[in-house]
Amino acid sequence: MDPMQRKIIEQFCISSGHPIRENYEFPQKLLDTLIFEAVQEVDISKCRRLLIEHAVDYFSQSFPSLKILKAASVTILSSSPAVIPLVPEKTSSLKYKAVETMSFHESRPLISYVTKLTLEGRTDVSDLSLQYISKSCVSLCHLNIKGCIHVTDIGISDLISRCKNLNSIVVCDTSFGINSVQALCSAISDDGNFPCLHSRDKHLNSMVSNLQSLHMGGCIGISELYLQELMSQTQVLKSLCLRGTYLVDQALYNFKGSSLEMLDVSDTKISEAALSYVIHGNPSLKTLKARGCKNLLKGDSSIEKRESRFSSLHEELHAELGKKCKLEELEFGWGFSSFSLSALEPALTSLKTINVGLGGMLGEDALRQLPAICPQLETIILHFQVISDIIVTKLIMTLVELQVLALCYCFGDISMSSFKFPMRNLRKLRLERVTPWMNNDDLVILSQNCRNLVELSLLGCPLLNSDSQQIISHAWPGLVSLHLEECGEITANGVSALLDCRAIEDLLLRHNGPGLQRNFIFHAASEMPLLRKLSLDICDASEGDFDIPNYADRCFLSILKIARCKSQRCAFHLPVPSPGSRRRSVHVETLVLVWNSKNLTRTVVKERL
Incomplete structure (x- = not known):
């Protein structure tokens, strides 16, 4: 690239970064001088202020070999018929996800190449x-x-x-x-x-x-x-x-394929026999997801007995997996145990993700052996498992490639000593109902050892307070997702420092103290330019409610969830809580608001979303 071209690009970047400009255009000099013949993929996702018309015009001239154009989370995608035909005819992939304004109903001849x-x-x-x-x-x-x-x-x-x-x-x-x-x-x-x-x-x-x-x-x-x-x-x-x-057993027995690499049967009624039947015929299986399948605990199938070699597969499902497959991702719940892990061992040498849910019980010995059995693990998600400092420390110390760690509703005692080791590759951390002792000093230590987090979820940390906001925003300014629920008094004095995490796309703040102002939704959306999803609870509203922003004031926000609770009535004759004390609340309903390019949809559901 010659100095003149470099100067043009530098000037464009400086101009595009000017805070007072609403939209950015490609200068004509840039269009006339730069051609990148080898470029096949361009991603302008989240470039909210970029004029898409000029961007596509530029791409059509400067990227003659373009095959993939990604425009996820772009604010404006014009419906003008003069735009899309300018994309080179070789374009074969278009990705429009969370795009706010787009119409399909225009004449676009070259879309036939997609x-x-x-x-x-x-x-x-x-x-x-x-x-x-x-x-x-x-x-x-x-x-x-x-x-x-x-x-x-x-x-x-x-x-x-x-x-x-x-x-x-x-x-x-x-x-x-x-x-x-x-x-x-x-x-x-x-x-x-x-x-x-x-x-x-x-x-x-x-x-x-x-x-x-x-x-x-x-x-x-x-x-x-x-x-x-x-x-x-x-x-x-x-x-x-x-x-x-x-999904029932007969459907899996009807399955004719032999090339499966990914199978997800989570939350269905299938049995071990039927699942084993499919596994036996698909030795290339790399991903198996079967969480929430309660019938995996049952020995009898409602279907007539199959051939003799499949009649007793209830006890041989994991052995079948161990013999046939080389798994990279595994999700199990009911029926998964330490014996399952032993039987699966030959298939787990290349495992990168393990997710054990409700109904599964690995036990402490199996969890200690996990790094030796699965040395390439990058993701560990454990629900309702028995854990200890020894187990967590071994996982963190041994699995140097660990990127995702989720400990949710687990039993046993862990302390801050589990997290006093550097986890440089850890990107996502969920600690839900496992660290009730965590205070601000512990949070500082956690931030020093997990410097590269982009997603953080803390549930049930009652000792945190408003100073925790500063710790989080200073340690992880690049957070994309932040969930804080039942974390003491973090929002008792409002939200200020958290707004410095300007990369956040998904923010959940619930039961952290009633300090959120009535206009908090508008304020958060305007301060966090990438915020797409916001989840709150009326309990945290300082004035008892939140103002819903109009279409223009919502900025980039597309999903808003507001939960509502009520005070739990006690059957015992206990003293009346003093004014200002926290009462235990139970969920009543959730208001879900979804904005798209055309309108706002409101829905009230009983579930806590």
Whole structure:
């Protein structure tokens, strides 16, 4: 790069960083002089003040080989028909996640080149949007509409029927249901009608038979019968997510694939026998998620006995995994024990993530052996396990590549001595109901040994106070996610120092002291330019409530959750609490507000979200 080009770029960066400017444009000199022929991917995510029209114009001229453009969390994406056609024809992937303003319904000829489209979490995507995509994106191979709650089963099924090249579909937490299953199981050559369920001549020619990835976690609109039919037509699936569906053993016995690398059956009714059956036929499995499967504890299956080699697999599930697979990610709960870990040992030498949930019980001996069995671990998540200082210290000292550590609702006694060792690679830390002794001095020590955290969650640390804010903001100014709940009096005097963590995207403050001002939501959104998600509790409002900002004043905020509690009534005749003392509260409901590019949606739910 010659000195003149370098000077132009430096001047642009200085101009773009000026705090009083609303939007930034690419100078004409930059457009005229710089061409990067080798660049294939550009990411302008979170560049909120960048004029997307000028950005795309610049990309079309300066990156002739561009294939992937990512614009996640961009404020304005123009619907002008003059914008998208300027992207080079080689562009094959577009990712629009949390984009605030975008319209699909314009004439965009070159969108036909798009093969990968991610619209995850966009509540403004409708059936009309899917209809436009199905007509325009004729080359579409991968579609991710996870969390697009306003699309219907009919809309998804119509898109599936039109996009014959799809080999990867992510529809978790949508209305994906029977109509969509019918579209997937219909022969590609027919008119979209669903053939009889037991017709076999269509299996090799249906849409689902060609899918390599199908993620439909949380889709509860599919009956057991249709799930069985869907599984019977799978041929080349490599990644399958059935989390939280009405999955039963027979559906897994119907599974025809032998190429699975990722399987998620969390929170389903499957048994060990059925899960073992799938594992036996898929030796390439690298990721297995089976948390929340209570039937893994049961020995009998409601399905008739299989072949003799599978009839007693209730006791051999983990041995089967140990013999067949080389796992990289493992999530288990019910039925997982120290004996399971021993049986799995041959499969865990390359394990990077382990997540043990409710119902699993590794025991202290197994946890001590974990670093020796899984020397490459990067993520450890433990719920309801028995831990001690010896265990935590060994995990921290031995696993030098550890990046994520979560200790949630665990039993046993740990002290600050567990965290008096440098954890340079640790990026995410969750300590929930395990450190009730933590005070500000302990928090300082933690900050000195975990300098590179980007996510921090503390629950149940009643000795912390308002000075903790300064410790957190000074130690971790680059935090992206911060959750503080039932942490003493951290917010009793309001929130000030925490606002210096300007990179925060996800902030949860609940039951930390009633010092939050009525305008706190607006104040936090304006001070934290990247804040997308905010979770509060009425208990912490100094005036008993919060003002909801209007569309313009919300800045970048897209999800707001406000929980409401009530004082718990006691059956015993105890003294009346003195004024100003903290009463024990129980959750009543949560108000959920979601802003998209068009409107605001309000929902009240009983769950504590």
